[in-house]
Amino acid sequence: MYTYRGNIHVHSTLSDGTKSVDEIAEIANKANLDFVCITDHSCFDFDKTGYYDDLLLIMGTELNKKKHHYLALGINEEVKEDCDNPQSVINKVKEQNGVGIIAHPCEKGSKIMFNGANFPWTDWEVDGYDGIEVWNYCSQWKDGISSKIQALKNLLFTPYKPITGPCPESMRIFDKVSQKRKVFAIAGTDIHSPKIGIWEILSYKQLFNALNNYVITDEKLPKDANKAEWIILDSIKRGRSYFAFEVYQKAEGFKYFIQSEKDKQVHSIGSELQLAQGLTADIKLPENKKADIYLIKNGSTFSKLMETSEASVSITDCGVYRVEVWLGKSPWIFSNNIYIRE
Template identity: 25%
Template sequence: MTLWGGVGKGLRALVGLVLILIGWAGLYTLAAVFVEYPVISGTPPPVRTLGPRGAFHVHTTRSDGRGSVEEVAAAAKAAGLRFVVLTDHNDFEPREPVFIDGVLMVPGVEISTAHGHLVAFGLRRPLEGVSKWMDGDDAERAVRAAGGVSVLAHPVQKRNPWSHLEASWRADGYELYSADTFFRDAQSRPFSRLLPALGALLGNAVHGVMMLVEPGPEPLARLLELELTRPRVALCAHDAHGLPRYEDVFRAMALYLPVAEGESAEALPTDAREAAERVVRGLAGGGAVCAFRALGEPEGFRLEGLPPGEREAPVGQVLTVRLPPGSDERVRIEVRGAGRLLPDGRSVELFEPGGAQVEAWVRAPGGFFGTRWRPWIVPSPIRVVLRSGDR
């Protein structure tokens, strides 16, 4: 065989492979055209327990995002969000909260440390002594000294996991689900996961995003371990950079603030600082709920049996899960850690000290005309403690 003949054979093989991959992705594009969301729909209950929805952990052109602050605000408005927590990498210059076309932009920062990434928001004072790739413990202490909320960003991601043990015990929050981590995990399975999702994006962008949602056990196991010392705030992070598009990621998932007495379930205060205070308070207090809203809106979800505003309960307590109107056999309750689901499928018994995670999952559209179980509504975990007389 001549040299040119060998090159030609190799080129034909490469072209054939590309055509196969295009055809494989095209099948998922075709299937995605027929997918309809939401999966669960119903009339909102008369008493609202969830407030304005928004996005957490979003990047702009101030770091490695593809869109300006104004473009992110426009995408959030188009997706029906009321607030966005901006967390550009190592953007240490103090920012003020501001409304842009009705969407509240809340300042924050993602600090790149030598031990992983740490998200900070709700800062009362400027960060002092922080720098890129500083020690993770020093970064967490700096956030605490500034009166802010510290959140471990994508803590078990293969690319940038959190590795400072002592700082992790002190951090206030934990990103349980991360859209960016889903995307990066899919890259390790290019044919079975990434390519089908990219194909679906062309036919139904939100479905393409949802196809990436495949939680593994490691993030939750680590969160429940941290829950042993005190209640933790579990957040879903968009970690949005503009690819997939901001609007598509915002339509796929959101964080919903809790509604306290005297607060509006619909609107934020008109003053940007007051509105940002409510967002920070709602996210930091542990009462916010994450929802993969493409599957359905979470209004009506609640855990009965907990004192108002509390995320701690004694061993032996039984909680009742109330689901949104329209929920049916396509919804199941997932319980992990120190809780167990009782035979009625809606009651959760807390049976030992530790952390208990209670989530609603939905049988949702799969890849190619199939279905699979995906997380729908995700609150923060419950810390289970011994009753005072048992200690």
């Protein structure tokens, strides 16, 4: 297996970002990212997908303007927006075999920032979406601002203070849906990097080194950009990924799998398997870093192991299992699910 580190939900000058596609690729290369997904608003300039030096740049789009923002990856034709009927948008992305992700579903906004503008997802009767953006960096930063003084302090002295982990409400929705069907979670940076004078707020460089997704593939990415895009998006769609807040510690090398004592078969993140005797969930942290490991079953803590670098937990029940890793009160690594069926 191979693991690739990338940043999802990025805006360029093709919509309301402040850097061009080429400039973003240059910054991402310097941040040692393997891929970046650019999702400009209602932009269908897919021919910019390709390799930029060592970086695979995937051009997607963000659909709907007023509400029900929906990220679409892997499509090749324009999709008509419909803010009041998001099911229509979901269906059109699915018709193109694209990957559709509900963006910042529980965004609240701040009266101090952008006149309180917020773009939540309110229609949960929809079905057929592939993933949920459970952690949106810019939304969380914005939602946590209650005064101009606080905003200034965070910008100058404590830039990561508002970043507290995945949105709890979004995670509850993700866990609830996961118990009904397979769905994946991502973390998105939602970089726009607006400027105030000479200041670049929440810059591309800062966020490319802060919140990233790690995608697990069965094969090494080829130099053919179209094939490489398909491999990355297929793995994302299958939930073969984890995401991490990397300001204090990189997450490369994280391992989480469930294996059977009987046949020694290993089931990695995103897998579905049948309940059997002798199943164990095994977790190993990068570089033997000690942290607090939580094994989550059906949205609730199943096992908690404090200040350790690895864990092995016996599994005797069906359920949906994922992992959270915390460095004290600081968020670190969050996996997608492994599904154990009857």
